[in-house]
Amino acid sequence: MASTDNPLLLDFTFPPYDVIEPKHIRLAIRSILSKLEAELIELENTAKPTWPKLVIPLEKIIDRLSVAWGIVSHLNSVKDTPELRAAIEEIQPAKVEFELKLRQSKVIYHAFKAIRDSSDWENLNDARKRVVLMKLKEAVLNGVSLDDSSRERFNEIEQELEKLGQKFEENILDATKNFEKLITDKKEIQGLPFTILTIASETAIRKGYEEATADKGPWIITLDGPMYRSILQHCSNRSLREEVFRAYVTRASYGPLNNTPLIERILQLRLEKAKLLGYCNYAEVSMETKMATIDKANDLIEKLHNASWSPAVKDMEDIRDFAIGRGAEEAKDMDQWDINFWSERLRESNYDINEEELRPYFSLSKVMDGLFNLAKRLFGIDIEPADGIAPVWNKDVSFYKVKDSSHTTIAYFYFDPYSRPSEKRGGAWMDVVVGRTVVFSSDNKSPRLPICHVVCNQTPPVKDKPSLMTIREVETVFHEFGHALQHMLTRQDEGLVSGTKGIEWDAVEIASQFMENWCYQRDTMLSIARHYETGESLAEETCLRVLSARTFRAGSLLLRQLRYASLDLELHSKYDPRAAESVHDIDQRIGKKTHVIPLLPQDRFLCSFSHIFADKYAAGYYSYQWAEVLSYDAFSAFEEGGLDNEHAIKAMGGKFRETILAIGGGKSPNEVFMEFRGREPSPDPFLRYNGLLPVVVP
Secondary structure (H helix, E strand, O other): OOHHHOHHHOOOOOOOOOOOOHHHHHHHHHHHHHHHHHHHHHHHHHOOOOHHHHHHHHHHHHHHHHHHHHHHHHHHHHOOOHHHHHHHHHHHHHHHHHHHHHHOOHHHHHHHHHHHHOOOHHHOOHHHHHHHHHHHHHHHHOOOOOOHHHHHHHHHHHHHHHHHHHHHHHHHHHHHHHOOEEEOOHHHHOOOOHHHHHHHHHHHHHOOOOOOEOOOEOEEEOOOHHHHHHHHHHOOOHHHHHHHHHHHHOOOOOHHHOOHHHHHHHHHHHHHHHHHOOOOOHHHHHHOOOOOOHHHHHHHHHHHHHHHHHHHHHHHHHHHHHHHHOOOOOHHHOOHHHHHHHHHHHHHHHHOOOHHHHHHHEEHHHHHHHHHHHHHHHHOOEEEEOOOOOOOOOOOOEEEEEEOOOOOEEEEEEEEEEOOOOOOOOOOEEEEEEOOEOOOOOOOOOOEOOEEEEEEEEOOOEOOEOOEOOHHHHHHHHHHHHHHHHHHOOOOOOHHHOOOOOOOHHHOOHHHHHHHHHOOOHHHHHHHOEOOOOOOEOOHHHHHHHHHHHHOOHHHHHHHHHHHHHHHHHHHHOOOOOOOOOHHHHHHHHHHHHOOOOOOOOOOHHHHOHHHHOOOOOOOOOHHHHHHHHHHHHHHHHHHHOOOOHHHHHHHHHHHHHHHHOOHHHOOHHHHHHHHHOOOOOOHHHHHHOOOOOOOOO
16 A cells, blocks of 8 residues: 555644544554654754754654554544554554654753753743753653663563553453343333433344334443443342442453453553662652652542541431431442432432433533633633534544634644444543644744544433433533643643643643533533523522532542542552452452442452553542642632622633643643642632531641
């Protein structure tokens, strides 16, 4: 195949997602790597400690690979096939080998050291200083200072870790797809909302049950996110809840898809890698690129635990008492698969709201309109549909352009909203396609416009109804759009630290969690909550009840997150592969501190904890809580100015845009937060919003 026939090798502004096939990937990535190898040799032969002779050519190399591999990785996440997996498995080692060669280049490392040590250092702006220091640290953490034999072993570890992470994610997807349960008696799924019944019947139709209907069945139950959550919340059949729950928490934990050996190997390799680099454990390596230290992260976890344990105990007492009052047989012997069901009934009783009855008020189109209007209100931007400009990978994907107050296009993004369990991994995320930079500008002034993906797994449309969302799904969209805003609204022209690049990992969630807060603000809620058929607004009284219910079981939900954060840190700072205590034993031990009702002995949540074993959160899951403290404090600045004061809102929104969103990794997160807030962050707003005061966290 000639290179001109390979869509990955053509010049494009928007990736040709509609025509890229697995067969293109091997040739394209090999061709790109070959070209970049030559460019790296040229750079090493000509490098000088100046921006034009070092940083600009280096950024071009990094960008070319990250864009191409980003496209491949994205397709792997949203359009999985055996052929795509095979192509990635074949070409991945060459990609990792080149990345290591680039990051371990002594010539580049010493050129950056020369910039840092030069008399011109103080004349560099903050962003360029951050680039230099980041690249020096990155080189050290990638083994540039190791001797030949240690570096060889380091590189072997990196190759194996990359393969293990890929396999870990594939096993989760396959294990999730493998669970199917055919239901023929509607009594077995009593309580399930019509939306979920429709999805279950449509699944049955695809599996050959052509006469299936939402009313009469048959229905096929899966572990797909919307269906799993709905069964636990609404299905009155306790045995089905138990079966589905057990299947979910044991995904990828047995048979050929068992991730436990992969976890043990990943942890062993990360520990060996850390020791090669001169650290005691992998958490120390991770903290080199974080705001926190291990002690500070553990300190925050402990203080939040102290604030949330008693409220969580009270939560469980209230749920149990409520179930007893309703004559539930399981009330005195409540288990994990009962908690969500009875807590949902209690929430409905306490706040007189029903999540499923609210769905018609949260149609995707209305939610997105409200979100885009909020972005205009806060940040002075307009978001317009741009379908047809860029090729997409699925018919349900939308494309948008972002314009500033002068009506100039400043960014683009894709939005892939719906769950597709047969080909799309679970969860929600934002990924970069290309970032803002002036490196590719002909005049070194006009930056390349940033482009990103926003991907969710929410309830798809059913029959003639649009996607009708739960409030949690609304929250997820706001969260991921916050990440996208930080990527798209950056004003940073240094591409290596623009958008979300170069930001310490425990600060990356600030913008996303900040946006979550807005969907629980009265005016925002009323702007997005309109009945999809009548256009009728959600009654204000109902809106206020929904907002009040936000803190329902806040202590319990926070404890669950602290389980993940504590487990992650312990596995990466204290776990000994030779010890008798297994990774699942550690999870059970930590679970006793974070779950009022003990975990199931068979719980194998770790086997699907892709955040830390197949993503970038290893020894960093605490980042969600760390950034939450900052994001709630940032939101409180808007409250102080008055949420009904439009002048104050616009002024504070402009300030947030020019600091948190604009600076990117060009300054440290502490400095950026101080510029926005004018003081050090306080945890009080976080605790107050979650109903967990009075507890003072220094």
